[in-house]
Amino acid sequence: MPRRALITGITGQDGSYLAEYLLSLGYEVWGLVRGQANPRQSRISRLVSDLSFVYGDLMDQASLVSAVDKVQPDEVYNLGAISFVPMSWQQAELVTEVNGMGVLRMLEAIRMVSGLTAPHRGTEAGIRFYQASSSEMFGKAAETPQSENTGFHPRSPYGVAKVYGHFITKNYRESFGMYAVSGMLFNHESPRRGAEFVTRKISLAVARIKLGHQDKLHLGNLDAVRDWGFAGDYVRAMHAMLQQEEPGDWVIGTGAMHTVRDAVEIAFDHVGLDWLDYVVVDPDLVRPAEVEILCADIKRASAALNWQPTVTFPELMRMMVDSDIQQVGREHEFGDLLLAANW
Numbered sequence: 001m002p003r004r005a006l007i008t009g010i011t012g013q014d015g016s017y018l019a020e021y022l023l024s025l026g027y028e029v030w031g032l033v034r035g036q037a038n039p040r041q042s043r044i045s046r047l048v049s050d051l052s053f054v055y056g057d058l059m060d061q062a063s064l065v066s067a068v069d070k071v072q073p074d075e076v077y078n079l080g081a082i083s084f085v086p087m088s089w090q091q092a093e094l095v096t097e098v099n100g101m102g103v104l105r106m107l108e109a110i111r112m113v114s115g116l117t118a119p120h121r122g123t124e125a126g127i128r129f130y131q132a133s134s135s136e137m138f139g140k141a142a143e144t145p146q147s148e149n150t151g152f153h154p155r156s157p158y159g160v161a162k163v164y165g166h167f168i169t170k171n172y173r174e175s176f177g178m179y180a181v182s183g184m185l186f187n188h189e190s191p192r193r194g195a196e197f198v199t200r201k202i203s204l205a206v207a208r209i210k211l212g213h214q215d216k217l218h219l220g221n222l223d224a225v226r227d228w229g230f231a232g233d234y235v236r237a238m239h240a241m242l243q244q245e246e247p248g249d250w251v252i253g254t255g256a257m258h259t260v261r262d263a264v265e266i267a268f269d270h271v272g273l274d275w276l277d278y279v280v281v282d283p284d285l286v287r288p289a290e291v292e293i294l295c296a297d298i299k300r301a302s303a304a305l306n307w308q309p310t311v312t313f314p315e316l317m318r319m320m321v322d323s324d325i326q327q328v329g330r331e332h333e334f335g336d337l338l339l340a341a342n343w
């Protein structure tokens with residue numbers, strides 16, 4: 001029998017790469033999709049015939065119980081979230097509900113369907129659970145790089161909700177013996193990244209400027225430092241975490257630090273333009289509380305999961321610019337992206 005996985009957030013960047021990866025490993029892959037959302041119009045449109053779908057929403061407990069009961073998965077990957085950090089200051093309660101309480105609801109669905117009322121040895125049997133935790137939890141971190149032992153100081157309602165999701169995952173592991181892991185992933189990008197995130201906002205703008213469709217690129221804090229990797233690499237780590245003998249918490253990143261300014265320079269250089277002629281710093285895009293510096297210490301993950309990133313940051317930025325140069329030619333398909341790029 002093939003192993004069966006249920007992915008929440010399958011229409012997102014990570015969901016699309018994870019679905020592809022699990023299919024390549026021979027899994028039967030199910031995606032939780034919301035309401036009238038149509039997977040055929042999303043990032044996974046090419047995969048639709050190889051996937052199965054079940055309706056559900058992280059805001060709706062009963063829908064999650066039904067979904068888990070119907071699919072009877074071996075592994076659940078909880079990637080669903082409102083993932084754009086600035087949105088969390090505008091809709092803090094909603095983001096807390098989806099990104100925080102949504103994790104509890106999914107854990108409860110697994111617990112109910114598995115009939116878990118008392119501790120059991122979850123490492124031997126039962127549904128394995130992956131929670132998409134975030135380096136945003138480290139926030140104003142007391143040390144750099146950040147490891148599994150670094151304390152949390154989240155700086156946004158998004159980060160606070162992810163801290164709740166992390167600890168409730170750990171708590172269900174400790175309370176019920178569930179095989180529940182928290183993957184603390186640092187920023188990861190790709191040509192499928194949402195256009196509101198800074199790397200994609202830059203790659204899309206560079207492509208549009210190069211092709212004569214845009215004049216300027218408005219950005220916020222150019223000094224922010226991130227550890228950016230390739231999303232296709234990071235989904236391999238998610239899967240590896242669920243194959244370990246014991247469940248745990250893992251930090252995944254590249255260990256390399258770059259500023260937003262570096263990203264801009266690499267992207268404009270790639271098409272032979274000087275970024276200073278195009279980039280405008282817009283104070284409205286600076287966040288109420290910024291995470292200034294994030295960098296992963298991946299010693300534990302690289303040793304125990306045998307995992308390494310394969311794409312460097314300059315390669316990643318160039319990959320995204322090349323892809324957007326192809327895509328911008330088909331501008332009519334990108335009306336929504338261009339709107340989002342005004343963030």
Ligand code: NAP
Nearest residue numbers: 009011012013014057058079080081083132134185187188
């Ligand atoms: P993304 O592209 O924004 O995708 C988010 C997904 O969540 C979409 O499929 C969306 O579905 C779904 N979703 C939103 N609200 C939902 C709800 N109420 N119920 C069920 N599903 C819902 O995000 P991503 O970059 O792939 O990230 C995946 C996960 O990793 C997220 O939890 C994110 O917070 C976390 N994370 C990401 C990074 C990163 O750098 N990418 C780093 C650390 C952690 P619709 O299509 O229906 O809107």
Ligand code: G4F
Nearest residue numbers: 083085134135136186187196197198199219220221224285
């Ligand atoms: O690309 P960003 O919006 O990503 P951010 O906020 O780091 O969050 C992403 O990574 C997290 C993991 O650390 C995930 F949990 C989360 O879901 C998401 O995937 O912003 C990166 C940096 C920030 O410091 C921001 O202030 O870029 C800076 N920045 C400067 N100008 C900008 C802009 N960010 C955006 N989105 N747009 C700008 O114009």
